[in-house]
Amino acid sequence: MREVVEKKVLSENDRVAAVLRQRYRDENILCVNIISSPGSGKTALLEKTLASFPKDAAVAVLTGDLQTDNDARRLAKYGFPVRQIVTGGTCHLDARMVEKHLDELGFRGPGILFVENVGNLVCPSSYDLGEAAKIVLLSVTEGEDKPLKYPGIFHRSSLMILTKTDLLPHVEFDPKLALENARKVHPEIEYIALSSRTREGFPEWMGWLKGLQEKVQREALAAIS
Amino acid sequence: MHEVGIAASILESVEAEARRRPDTRFAAVGVRIGELSNVDKDALEFAFAALTRKTSLAHLKLEVEWCPRRQKCLACGEEYAVREFDLRCHKCGENKTSCIGGTELDIAYLELEEPCVKS
Numbered sequence: 532m533r534e535v536v537e538k539k540v541l542s543e544n545d546r547v548a549a550v551l552r553q554r555y556r557d558e559n560i561l562c563v564n565i566i567s568s569p570g571s572g573k574t575a576l577l578e579k580t581l582a583s584f585p586k587d588a589a590v591a592v593l594t595g596d597l598q599t600d601n602d603a604r605r606l607a608k609y610g611f612p613v614r615q616i617v618t619g620g621t622c623h624l625d626a627r628m629v630e631k632h633l634d635e636l637g638f639r640g641p642g643i644l645f646v647e648n649v650g651n652l653v654c655p656s657s658y659d660l661g662e663a664a665k666i667v668l669l670s671v672t673e674g675e676d677k678p679l680k681y682p683g684i685f686h687r688s689s690l691m692i693l694t695k696t697d698l699l700p701h702v703e704f705d706p707k708l709a710l711e712n713a714r715k716v717h718p719e720i721e722y723i724a725l726s727s728r729t730r731e732g733f734p735e736w737m738g739w740l741k742g743l744q745e746k747v748q749r750e751a752l753a754a755i756s
Numbered sequence: 757m758h759e760v761g762i763a764a765s766i767l768e769s770v771e772a773e774a775r776r777r778p779d780t781r782f783a784a785v786g787v788r789i790g791e792l793s794n795v796d797k798d799a800l801e802f803a804f805a806a807l808t809r810k811t812s813l814a815h816l817k818l819e820v821e822w823c824p825r826r827q828k829c830l831a832c833g834e835e836y837a838v839r840e841f842d843l844r845c846h847k848c849g850e851n852k853t854s855c856i857g858g859t860e861l862d863i864a865y866l867e868l869e870e871p872c873v874k875s
Binding site (some may be wrong): 532533534535536537538539540541542543544621622623653654656657679681682683684686687715716718 | 758761762765766768769773786787791792793794795825841842843851855859861862863864865866867868870
C-alpha cells in the first residue's frame with residue numbers, strides 16, 4: 532500500500548532557514564551566500580569588500596572551511612566581526628551551522644552579513660541558509676562552460692561575479708561566452724566582472740549590494756504595513 | 757558528494773514516521789530528484805544502502821524518480837522538458853519561460869508492507 536508523504540528531503544534545514552530569514556527581516560540584515568569552486572577568489576573579494584566599507588559600517592562575515600581558520604584570520608584584519616565555521620570535512624554549510632555561529636558572532640542589524648560558503652559548486656546549492664541572494668563566483672582561470680557543468684548553482688544564484696579580470700590578457704577566457712552559458716541555464720542571472728587586485732568593477736559590486744539592501748528593506752517595510 | 761547527508765535526511769524522516777506508527781513496517785521510500793538538485797542518483801543509492809546495511813531498515817528500498825528540467829512558456833502556456841539547455845518554447849519559440857521542474861528533492865511516498873492475511 533502506498534502512502535503519499537510529499538515533503539522536502541531537507542525540510543529540517545528549510546525550517547531552520549525560515550527562522551533565519553525571519554530573523555534577518557526583523558533585524559534588518561541583508562544576508563548573501565557566496566559560493567564558488569575552491570580558489571575562485573571568495574576570500575579575496577571579501578577582503579577588498581570589507582576594506583571598501585567605512586570603519587563604523589555594520590557588516591559581518593561567517594566563513595566556512597573544511598579544516599582551517601585561515602580565512603577568518605585574513606578577514607579579521609579589517610576590524611569587522613568575523614567568525615569561522617569549521618565544518619570538519621562537510622562539503623557545505625547548512626542552516627543550523629549558520630544559526631549557531633550567528634549567535635556566537637553577536638551581530639545585530641541593520642547591516643550586511645556575508646556568508647562565505649565552503650569552496651564547492653555542487654553541495655552548497657542544496658542548502659538554503661535564509662539568505663536574500665546566492666552569489667556565484669567564476670574566475671577567468673576556470674572554463675567558460677562551468678555554468679553548463681554545474682547548472683544547479685547557476686540556476687539558483689541571483690548574481691554571477693566573474694573574478695580575476697586583471698588576468699584576462701594572460702589567459703584564453705571569453706567572458707561573453709561564460710555569461711552566455713550562465714544565461715542558458717538562468718536567463719535572468721545578473722552579472723558583474725571584477726578584479727579584487729585592481730578593484731576594477733568594485734563600484735558596480737558595491738552598488739549591487741546597496742541596491743539589494745534597499746530592495747530587501749522595502750520588502751520588509753511593505754510586509755509590516 | 758553530499759549524498760550521504762541527503763540519504764541520512766531521508767532516513768531520519770522514515771525513522772520519525774516509524775516511531776509514530778510502531779505497528780507499521782515500510783517496504784520502500786519514494787523520492788523525487790531533479791536534475792538541478794545537484795544530487796547524483798547512483799551516489800545516493802550507494803549511500804542509502806551503506807547507511808541501512810545491518811540496521812532495522814536494511815529491508816527498506818529506495819525508489820528514485822529522476823525529474824528533468826521542465827519549463828513553462830509564458831506566451832502560449834506549453835510545458836515541456838528541456839534538452840541541451842535550450843530553454844525556448846518547443847511549440848512557439850518564445851524566449852520568456854519559467855522553470856517549473858527539475859529542482860525537486862522530495863520524499864514523495866512510503867510503501868507500506870502488506871499486512872499478513874490470516875485465513
